[in-house]
Amino acid sequence: MCGLIGTYQSEDSRISPERVKLSLKRIKHRGPDDEGVVTVPFTGGIYHAGHTRLSIIDLSSLGKQPMISGDGRYLLSFNGEIYNYKELKQDLRQVGYSFQSDTDTEVLLNAWSHWGSECLMKLTGMFAFTVFDKENATLTCVRDPFGIKPFFYHLTDTSYSYSSEIPALLSFVDYKPKMNLQKAYDFLVYEEHDKDRETFFDGIKRLMPGEIMSVRLDNDIISTEIEKWWTPSFQERGSISFSDAADELRERFLQNIKLHLRSDVPLGAALSGGIDSSAIVCGMRHLEPEMPIHTFSYISNDASVDEEKWIDIVNDYTGAISKKCVIKSDELTRDIDTLIKLQGEPFSTTSIYAQFRVFQLAKENGITVTLDGQGADEMLAGYDGYPALKVESLFNSRNYSDLTTFMKEWPNSDQRDSKIVYRALFKSFLTDGMRKKIRRKKHLSKELDWIKKSWFQERGVTTNGDSILTDSSNRTRLVMEKLSSELTVDKIPRLLRYEDRNSMYWSVESRVPFLTRELVEFLLSLPEEYLISNRGVTKCIFREAMRDIVPDGILNRKDKIGFDTPGKQLLIGLQPNLEERLTPLKSIPFIPWKKTKNLVEETVMGKRPFSWDVWRILCYSGWVKAFDLEVN
Numbered sequence: 001m002c003g004l005i006g007t008y009q010s011e012d013s014r015i016s017p018e019r020v021k022l023s024l025k026r027i028k029h030r031g032p033d034d035e036g037v038v039t040v041p042f043t044g045g046i047y048h049a050g051h052t053r054l055s056i057i058d059l060s061s062l063g064k065q066p067m068i069s070g071d072g073r074y075l076l077s078f079n080g081e082i083y084n085y086k087e088l089k090q091d092l093r094q095v096g097y098s099f100q101s102d103t104d105t106e107v108l109l110n111a112w113s114h115w116g117s118e119c120l121m122k123l124t125g126m127f128a129f130t131v132f133d134k135e136n137a138t139l140t141c142v143r144d145p146f147g148i149k150p151f152f153y154h155l156t157d158t159s160y161s162y163s164s165e166i167p168a169l170l171s172f173v174d175y176k177p178k179m180n181l182q183k184a185y186d187f188l189v190y191e192e193h194d195k196d197r198e199t200f201f202d203g204i205k206r207l208m209p210g211e212i213m214s215v216r217l218d219n220d221i222i223s224t225e226i227e228k229w230w231t232p233s234f235q236e237r238g239s240i241s242f243s244d245a246a247d248e249l250r251e252r253f254l255q256n257i258k259l260h261l262r263s264d265v266p267l268g269a270a271l272s273g274g275i276d277s278s279a280i281v282c283g284m285r286h287l288e289p290e291m292p293i294h295t296f297s298y299i300s301n302d303a304s305v306d307e308e309k310w311i312d313i314v315n316d317y318t319g320a321i322s323k324k325c326v327i328k329s330d331e332l333t334r335d336i337d338t339l340i341k342l343q344g345e346p347f348s349t350t351s352i353y354a355q356f357r358v359f360q361l362a363k364e365n366g367i368t369v370t371l372d373g374q375g376a377d378e379m380l381a382g383y384d385g386y387p388a389l390k391v392e393s394l395f396n397s398r399n400y401s402d403l404t405t406f407m408k409e410w411p412n413s414d415q416r417d418s419k420i421v422y423r424a425l426f427k428s429f430l431t432d433g434m435r436k437k438i439r440r441k442k443h444l445s446k447e448l449d450w451i452k453k454s455w456f457q458e459r460g461v462t463t464n465g466d467s468i469l470t471d472s473s474n475r476t477r478l479v480m481e482k483l484s485s486e487l488t489v490d491k492i493p494r495l496l497r498y499e500d501r502n503s504m505y506w507s508v509e510s511r512v513p514f515l516t517r518e519l520v521e522f523l524l525s526l527p528e529e530y531l532i533s534n535r536g537v538t539k540c541i542f543r544e545a546m547r548d549i550v551p552d553g554i555l556n557r558k559d560k561i562g563f564d565t566p567g568k569q570l571l572i573g574l575q576p577n578l579e580e581r582l583t584p585l586k587s588i589p590f591i592p593w594k595k596t597k598n599l600v601e602e603t604v605m606g607k608r609p610f611s612w613d614v615w616r617i618l619c620y621s622g623w624v625k626a627f628d629l630e631v632n
Helices: 017-023 085-094 104-122 166-172 180-191 242-260 275-287 308-318 331-343 352-364 376-380 387-396 400-409 419-427 433-446 453-460 478-490 492-505 517-524 538-543 569-570 575-587 593-604 612-627
Strands: 004-010 034-042 047-051 076-084 125-133 138-143 151-153 160-161 204-206 210-217 223-227 269-271 294-299 321-326 369-371 509-511
Touching: 004 017, 004 076, 004 125, 004 166, 017 034, 017 047, 017 166, 047 076, 047 125, 047 210, 076 104, 085 104, 104 125, 104 138, 104 387, 151 166, 160 166, 166 204, 180 453, 180 612, 242 275, 242 517, 242 538, 269 275, 269 308, 269 352, 275 376, 294 308, 294 352, 321 352, 331 492, 331 569, 331 612, 352 492, 376 400, 376 517, 376 538, 387 400, 387 419, 387 478, 419 575, 478 492, 478 517, 492 509, 575 593, 575 612, 593 612
Parallel strands: 269 294, 269 369, 294 321, 369 509
Antiparallel strands: 004 047, 004 160, 034 047, 076 125, 125 138, 138 210, 151 160, 151 204, 210 223
16 A cells, blocks of 8 residues: 655756655655656656555555566556465466566566556456556556546646645645636536546646556657446346345455454454344454454444444454544544545545545554545445436336335334335336436536536536536346446545545555455446345345354344434534634625635534535635635
């Protein structure tokens, strides 16, 4: 687990070694154990590759990066983990490759040397890496299927720069950073972010999940080509019984846990008390009966969202060594500026502060690697269960018997709105054109008096919601289509961004064993009723797969809350310095200062109902201050 930086500059736009060092320094927290820089001059320009290392596999100096292949052709900079590196290493040895280290980095380098980009489908892991081919003057940049590890880049006609985090990339930019106006509007009005190539910084982009970028460096003008090397399919394939599918899921999940336990440093797990994180901890105990298990949990001081009872059940069941943290409003006040800056881009709720503190707790207790349940809800249709999409799928499939059963059974559980299934049934009768008109009308009606919509419109910014709307293509597997989108576009990319920055700030590697290509492909190929039963049970197949591994009390839960931090109470601590925190907005022409100031102050003081609009305003203001942003 590491940090990457790199830049190619043509002869007439060279970057000084000092700027390369500054860029590397800005991601030192990602890899405090070692660092390296390799400079490659060639016809027309010069390429610098830098790397900071958090040592996880083979802690010796043999894992130093950037790493050069045995024949001297390839230069690799790698951030992440290849969990099946031992198996790949054996395959490569059989075709003649030798190894100087026990690192997964050397395995990846030789895999690329042997198979080229075809090696990507052989990898089980999380990764963002670059391979510079000296022979062809080509830089290849790759990101894992779900974007677990980050990759940002900046491109001009004569330069190409990249990094694991935006602050490091800014070291190579020759102008003061400017706001991306479309991203500003989508975030402040619709809470949207991290779902496409554009970032909040104008001119800085991200490589998307499952993408590979080729950068040709020996032309007068740099050329790039981006392709998808993996896209999830949600088509139902073959026929498999529920029982056999549950058995296969159990085997696949435990194999994932086994691979993710490979580490040469102490590891633990983040435990929230829900089915997913509990399954990880219980799976660890099932596979390793004698291994010490350390768990780290956030405990809410709000009884209505407290998960401690469930956390204790799992810890007692597995004999885990438990550490917990409780958050107070003055602690958020103390850390909020740090949180905003380390995230690099704005975020929509304070819930990620709980995660930040969990990783801090792991660091303080000597744990370098944690396992986390991220992605399970988006793979298994958890939390609200997507009942509206389930209704539409059944209706469009003309499966009226199961539809009747589902609509009858769905409301028979706490915290479920019975109206949602009837609204969905009505929606099933609408044409695509009618649906689009309704969605657009909904977004057009979103008027906020603290943002100048007309200002954006005058500058060509899309304000009718079209920038965030998507259409469905498969009307009979709407749940699976939605899960596919959430895993790679709508939801998981933003959650993984939070997790990566929060964990790496503390130099902790967070692993997400649910998010492997093989497991996702298997789950998305199953009948929808295996995930959401026709009796309204969510994560149905996973509950069955985990019987006798996870306590029944956990598996039978239907009320999982997640990292739910009480936003209103936490923001109270910001009250004394609200005006100072909002001051950066004075220079922003699309936010009316007085109206916005009054809205925030009155909301925090309880004179208005609480709204997450207030947090987005405060977060955006803090981000503008942290990076000294200008408006285009």
